[in-house]
Amino acid sequence: MPLALKLALSPLLVMQAVATRRRAPLLPEAAGARAGVVGDGPALRLLIVGDSSGAGVGVATQDLALAGHLTRTLAQLARAQVHWQLIAKSGITTAQALELVQRERPQPADVAVAVLGVNDVIDQVPTRRAVQQRAALADWLRLHTGVRHVVFAPLPPMHRFPLLPQPLRWIAGSDARRHDDAMAQWAAARGDVSHVPIAISLAAECMAADGFHPGEPVYRACGEALARFIATELFKTETSK
Template identity: 50%
Template sequence: MRLMLAKLALGPLLIWQGRHVRATALRLPEAAGERSRPGGRLRLLIVGDSSAAGVGAAHQDEALAGRLAQALEKRRAEPVGWQLVATSGHGTAQALTQLESAELAPADVLVTALGVNDVVDQVPPQRAMAALAALDALARRRAGVRLSLHCAAPPMQAFPLLPQPLRWFFGRQAARFNAVLAASVAGQPQRCVVHLPQAMQHDAAALMAADGFHPGPPGYALWAEVLADLIERGLEREGAVS
């Protein structure tokens, strides 16, 4: 209720700030490099928005997909295969549409990095969760995914690019998105929510790229380490991959 009242009271200012940010923000490209690599017994499918696509890193080796594969390879002492299906600007519904038309390789683990654009575009969280559930089901049916890690929306209240009160408003909306996300996967042990590392939540600005909106290479490396630990534990629990 408080958030709705704030939206009504601050509406014109929030709209103006949002348009100004879109018009003046530094636009960085998606990370260069291949979007899939063959590997060994463990195979990843990474789906998402600009953060999954590696905006803020020069090459996929420094972005989420590459760093996650490297982190898992160190733990497993064997190659890890991965496929990346991600596009800047995508919300959950757009990511689902892209995945529906993609040629998918077999995968054991799905990692999704979505939510920021749903928050920015004011998509009702329940609608985003319906698209996420369909995306998860599609990945299981077509790629054989057995374990899904859904990354929570980041702490948008700490994004240097965003002015106040837009920063506060998006931060509250991101927290609401995450609460609905957690509720939507409750009771499903093969699906879990992954929050960003504490360092990225408490010192987000220091780990961001020059645009003040996306992780830089150090941020992607920290994020990948958290995901790698959870993947190993999840696979061990599920007995999904030896």
């Protein structure tokens, strides 16, 4: 998107952003345990790091959120006993996620999943800096938790968020695509990091009540896709298509 156009629209975008925040209902993070064990077989240690989407905002419990769908599906596909831990907080950027895990000191893990990026777009973090912050997060997790691989979920198609009015929705969508393309390019150059594209529907019935956060259908689709990638690409498990 041309910078001049974005600057020209900036007063309207600020007004729309403020109005959107005021009218959006404040939804809680999903209730339930943020660590557990699921499945049978060889142990597979999984760490999930995220923002509100990682924390399950939009559904009632972690069983219905990303963590529940991801861990159950991974245990089934990898034929493993998944020992999982979730460290997530609504509203955080990638840089703040790194600060969070540094404070929380997660348990050792084999693989980490990061669900971040929307707040980088909202806070207008430059694309290059956002990628650098993802690299810092991945490097810290590799060094301090022992993870062999960090899997990054894609940014959602923000141009389809029902809550956002135009042109704010269009601008946010353009920024999100730019961030996601840069993240995919960065991840492709590293052997210990992956970016997993996921095709999801953001129809109103698939979203949370606020029109911004995922609903259970989106969490299920993302959790299953990430689990399939981990099982088939990282652990080379044969699964039926």
